Amino acid sequence: MSHRVQVVTKHVLAPAPVASKEFAVYESGTHFGVTPDYEHKWPFPEAGPLAEKSAPPMCFPMMLEQACQRVGKEFALAAEKPVPHVLRPGEAPSLPWEEWSKWTWKDYYEDSRKLAKAFMHFGVEQFGSVTIFGFNAPEWALSAMAAMMCGGKFVGIYSTDTAEQVQYKVDHSNAAVMVVDSHAEFAATVAYIEELTCLNAIFCWGTFEPAVLKRKDGSECKVMSFKEALQLGESQGSDEALAQRMQAMRPGHAMGIIYTSGTTGQPKAVMIHHDSAVAQGAIGTLDNTGVLDGYPARIISYLPLSHIAGSLMDLLFPVYMAYTKNLHSTVYFARPYDLKEMTLAARLQFVRPTIFLGVPRVYEKMQARMMAVASTITGIKKSLATWAKGKGLEYCRNLQAGGSRSKPFMHTIADKLVLSKAREALGLDQCRIFIAGAAPISRETLEYFGQLGMMIQNVYGMSESAGIATLCHKDFNEFGSVGQAPEGLEVKLFKTGEKGENIEVPRCAPGLKVVPEENQGEICFRGRHIMAGYMANPRFGEEHVKDITEKNASTIDQYGWLHSGDKGYMDTNGVVRITGRYKELIIGAGGENIAPVPVEEAIKKSAPALSNVMMVGDNRKYNVALVTLTAEGATGELPGTDKLAGVALEVNPAVKTISEAIKDPIWQKYIQDAINVANNDPNVCISNAWKIQKFAIVPRDFSIQTGEFTPSLKLKRSVAEATWKDLIDPLF
Incomplete structure (x- = not known):
């Protein structure tokens, strides 16, 4: 039964102005839902890359099926199995390629189907959920896609979550099946097995011990290996039932839940619908795939897949690129300890990624290690390095928005002798696209890598916008900013009026050192990429549903504007800069x-x-x-x-x-x-x-x-x- 709640939102807007054909026209109303079966609706722009004809709404399992037909023999996923031990502190060389476990795109599709049928066997219903608990792995990707295939949602759990947080997310998402890595994740799950009455099965892709967990009420939770689950789906699953689930799927249905990592209270369940990810795929491929010159993308997966940044880059973008561009990607999975033991460099040197996404902390750690090495260099080598980096910095600044884009004299020699060697040492010499997101990154870090020939594109967004809301384009990159709104997405800055209405703040001139308060406001965005809403669980009672509805209403107003909570300003070039967060002021x-x-x-x-x-x-x-x-x-x-x-x-x-x-x-x-x-x-x-x-x-x-x-x-x-x-x- 559907439990939909209609509310009057807190933000009252004046009549919408006449919009560009690249922007959709939103009518006043409720632009979110709160229940697992909610089907999101949105208006399309008439023209541009996010118009319905340019980027047709699709469900990701159908895209994977098409990708299988187009690039089926190419490798999609690769991982070292079993994960080798660290030899010495900071030393963990990669295995030879022939020793990696690999899945072609055809394997990816077929194993996802088998797993989806196993999920259905254990009670995952249409609009249900599958929770995934473990470090990034091929099994994580397969489980996410399988959850979508059977009409449900994938729900990632952070490896750092406590047993209490695990219990809440499994219970709140109504997960019938949980997929875990190994002993630690299994132990955190079964600690509250009595309370998890909806959980029917646990599939383990790492080491485990077969068991049947019996609750006091007489119900059982089956524990089995990932391989056994695939075999069960293949032998006992129904292709006809799976086909019916896929036919019932709509682009406006939620395909995943990203739990926000709030600092107080229980996390909110952000419903990412299929079309929000389609919009993100269109945004990402429009600006960047040409940089790859048609060559396959190599991606290293190490940021949490339970976070929107990791799930977009490692799970969804590769499928979208294979479907729309016939451009296959291979996702290489890092080892679970690579960040902790500071051995990610070994994986980078092996994979030689062509696209690299890093949170600022990762780039800062790389910078600190490189600066420490540089401090030990003396004499002629130090003079040469200083000269080369000076040439690199000059070129980097020329490539900034408004710069000449010209190479300084002798830059080519500086790059060949010094700068290219630094990129090679990092394993990033073949990388064409560098992205930073999820937190603020300093201009100094951007310039440090820029002088080495690694021009990082800063992106800004949140789980509620399914990822990107603004980005620094490769041809208009302005360090210190979060870039501009991609084509087809709207970004405006509002102050709240006395009656709760949105008052748009005027844009300021580019390059101001100090921006007047009247030019600053809350950064808000609107478009196909906006979430379906925060999900409530009707089992948790009317007060819970009311609370989640109110949180939705305070986040998405009656004309579809998502209010970020971030304070900033926009210049007349459309470049956005963040000056703070209202809750952090x-x-x-x-x-x-x-x-x-x-x-x-x-x-x-x-x-x-x-x-x-x-x-x-x-x-x-x-x-x-x-x-x-x-x-x-x-x-x-x-x-x-x-x-x-x-x-x-x-x-x-x-x-x-x-x-x-x-x-x-x-x-x-x-x-x-x-x-x-x-x-x-x-x-x-x-x-x-x-x-x-x-x-x-x-x-x-x-x-x-x-x-x-x-x-x-x-x-x-x-x-x-x-x-x-x-x-x-x-x-x-």
Whole structure:
């Protein structure tokens, strides 16, 4: 039975203006749903790349079927199985290609069908769910596609989720089947097996022990291997029943759920519908596939597939490219420990990806290691490297929007002698497309890689927009911005009027150092890519459904505008820059709205030995900062050790640990000097209220494991502030 709720949203808009033919016309109404069976509807633009004729709505299982027919013999998925052990710290060379396990596109399609029939055998219904818990693997991709094939949704669980979080997501998504990697994921699941009464089976693709889990109420949960599940689907599954499920599928149905990693309360279940991913595929391929010159794409999968960025890049884009461009991709799966053990470089050097997606933290770690190596070079080699990087930086800046795009004299020689060697050492010498997303990335990091010939395209979006909302185009890349809206998608900035109405803020001139407040507002977007809504589970009761409905209404207004919660401005070129997040703004003693990120980034720019800077000052009489230092083993997932690493060892060569640095006057001066630079820069601290008065060194780095980072490596400010309360309070 369908439980649909109609609401009046909080945002009231004036009548919509006459729109360009490349923008759809939205009527006033409710543009979201809350139940698992909701079919999303959207208006199409009349022309442009997202018009119905240009990018017809499709369901992804049908695309995979077509991809199988077009590029079926090519390799789609590859992984090292079993995963080899680390030989020594930081050393884990890849296996020879002949020892990798591989799936062709035909294998991918056929195994997904077998698995879909096994899911149906164990009770996955139309509009049901399959939860997937484990590090990226071919089995993850197969399970996601199989969940779609049987008319359901794939639901990723982060490897860092606690047993309680696992229990909530499995229960809330009504998962009848769960697919897990190995012992750790299995243990976290069965810890709450009594409460998971909807769960009928667990398929394990790693090591496991066969079992039948019996609950006190007499119900059972079957545990079997992934291989057995495929065999069961092939021998007992019904092709006719599967065909009926696929025929009943619509592009507006949800195909996946991305649980947002909020800092408070239970995560919200973002419903990604098939067409939102079609729109993302059209956006991504329009701007970038030509760069590949028709050659196959090589992608390394290492960012969580339970996050929208990883699922788009590794699961959905390859299928879309094979279907629309006859361009096959091979997704190579990294090892589960590659980020933790800092051995991702070995996989990059083997795969030689042609497309690389990294969150800022990954790029920053690469930069820190390269800078540490560079600091050991002396003499003629150092002079040559400095000269070459200078030529690279000049060319990089010429390639920025408005630049001459000309190569400086001797750049070709500099690239051949030095810059190309750096790209080769990273394993990124054949990469044509570099992408950064999921969190803010500093201009300094973008220029560092840009000088080496790696022009990173920054993208901005959120789970609720199924990924990309703006991007820096390859031909109009402006460092420090999040780029422009792709063709066919709308982006506007609004302030909220006295009656709750949206008031569009005017665009400002390009290149302003300080942007007036009247040109800043909330970044909002609209188009085919917007989510179907946050899903509610009717089993959880009327109050739950009402709560989720209200959250939807405060996020998507009556004309379809998704309100991001991010503050920023747009110039007359359509380039968007983010100045803060409304929920993260620090309210100063005088009522000032202070955006902490620009101040934090300015400090890190002057003090590269710092790993993280977090500004604290909300409802306080002034601002202070917590800083963490670059340390051995600090990967973002793990906090690392007490030992300093990289450029941090150069601040005071006599100091080797964080514990010593906390008491060291040279370190204190190093940090204070960087804070003074930021405080005295009027483009960073626009008034005294923005300045940082005191700081404290945290005895370890922030990490996912210790709770300060989300699984996508965003800073959880409230958690960090609570964790380090004893360090913060004495500063006031």
